[in-house]
Amino acid sequence: MTKIMLGLLLTVAITPAMANSLAVDAMLQSYRQLGVVSFDAQAGQQLWQEDFDGRSCGSCHGQDLTQTGKHVKTKKILKPMALSVNVDRFSKQKKMKKWFKRNCKWTLGRECTPQEKGDILTWLIEQ
Numbered sequence: 001m002t003k004i005m006l007g008l009l010l011t012v013a014i015t016p017a018m019a020n021s022l023a024v025d026a027m028l029q030s031y032r033q034l035g036v037v038s039f040d041a042q043a044g045q046q047l048w049q050e051d052f053d054g055r056s057c058g059s060c061h062g063q064d065l066t067q068t069g070k071h072v073k074t075k076k077i078l079k080p081m082a083l084s085v086n087v088d089r090f091s092k093q094k095k096m097k098k099w100f101k102r103n104c105k106w107t108l109g110r111e112c113t114p115q116e117k118g119d120i121l122t123w124l125i126e127q
């Protein structure tokens with residue numbers, strides 16, 4: 001009986017949505033530890049939409065985050081970035097770190113700062 005109850009509790013407790021907020025919170029916390037005081041979703045949106053010599057985050061992820069994107073080089077279809085339509089997003093720190101690194105380098109020609117990553121994430125998880 002207790003085992004069943006515990007099993008039930010665990011299934012109810014860890015929903016995909018919670019995995020996202022846990023992972024994103026941990027990311028934001030790590031940026032705070034690097035000195036970032038607060039995060040600004042609007043600044044994140046601006047950066048996401050900014051054009052860097054013809055490149056932007058939307059080059060692969062598309063303009064509408066609730067729609068699929070298309071990788072500008074490989075033409076591979078990318079699942080929507082918006083959590084509202086894709087609950088699998090932003091659930092693994094390792095994945096976020098890897099792609100922030102690659103994608104900032106490709107788009108901005110440099111890595112994003114902790115402030116920039118935090119701003120972008122804060123905006124992204126609201127979508």
Ligand code: HEC
Nearest residue numbers: 056057059060072078079089090091095096099103104107
């Ligand atoms: C050259 C293509 C390309 C561009 C440009 C690009 N991305 Fe990505 N991004 C990818 C691919 C490929 C993945 C991994 C597959 C997936 O998650 O759909 C990914 C995944 C991500 C993830 C991980 C999401 C998750 O579910 O954990 C984040 C965060 C991300 N990108 C942020 C950015 C940001 C910020 C920019 C702009 C600075 C950007 N991307 C621009 C191709 C791109």
